[in-house]
Amino acid sequence: TDQIVSMASRLGWTVGITGDDLVGAQCRAVIGLGPQDEKWLAGANYVGVWHGTAEDARKRQQALDVVPFGQYRAMAVSPLASGRLKPPDICLVYATPGQMIILINGLQYTGYKKFEWGVVGETACADSWGRALKTGEPSLSLPCFAERxxxxxxxxxxLMALKPSDLAKAIVGMKQLSKNGLRYPIAPYGIQSDVRAGMGVSYGKK
Structure with missing residues (x-):
């Protein structure tokens, strides 16, 4: 699935797959195109590779946010700008940490809520598109070894995975932040400069 997603994000392609097109059970299970059965939960293939014991491998598998098996029969990816998926279930946004915090600030501009995310390690797609598809909540991840x-x-x-409505909300929020002078790129003010003039603008005058 990492390759399929990147065909859209890096190459601009529209691609559709079923579970039969994927290599191995891990990717199938995360997006619900394969069962999360006892064999999958055991994670035996990861013992001695990603984890030191069978118990550790099982704990990781159980920690993954996955789509229930059978909810979907296939997956389609496409650049948002193409408008080919109307509407997509979720949107994926790749960004640097500086860009990502502005996106998050945009989401929090109105209807504020604290976001809390986890890191499963390898199979981090469960932190992003797995979690977003399962819960409908904006889901941030550190792309894992396989994704890279x-x-x-x-x-x-x-990587942030979120519903189209949340992306639209973030864009509205970021536009307002930009009007307030809070935008990307974030220009360094200077670590030895008197911060009072800048703070008065960025954080409101006291």
Whole structure:
């Protein structure tokens, strides 16, 4: 799935797959195209590779946020700008940490809520598209080894998965933040400068 997603995000392609097109059970299970059965939950293939014991491998598998098996029969990906998926179930945004905090600030501009996310380690797609598809909540992840090695995700990028309505909300919020002078790129003020003039603008005059 890392490769399929990157075909849209990096190459601009529209691609559809079923579970039969995926290599191995892990990716199938995260997006609900394969069962999360006892064999999958055991994670035996990861013992001695990603985890030191069978217990650790099982704990990781159980920690993953996955889509219930059978909810979907296939997956389609496409650049949002193409408008080919109307509407998509979730949107994926790759961004640097600086860009990502502005996106999060945009989400929090109105209807504020504290976001809390977890890190499962390998199979981090469960932190992003697995969690977002399962819960409907904005889901931030640190792309894992597989996403970077096979999906081509650059070293400096993070991934946010969120519903189209949440992305629209974030855009509205970011536009208002920009009007307030809070925008990306975030220009360094200077670590030895008197911060009072800048703070008065960015954080409101006292």
């Amino acid at each position: 090695r096979y999906g081509g995700v650059p070293d400096e990028e993070m």
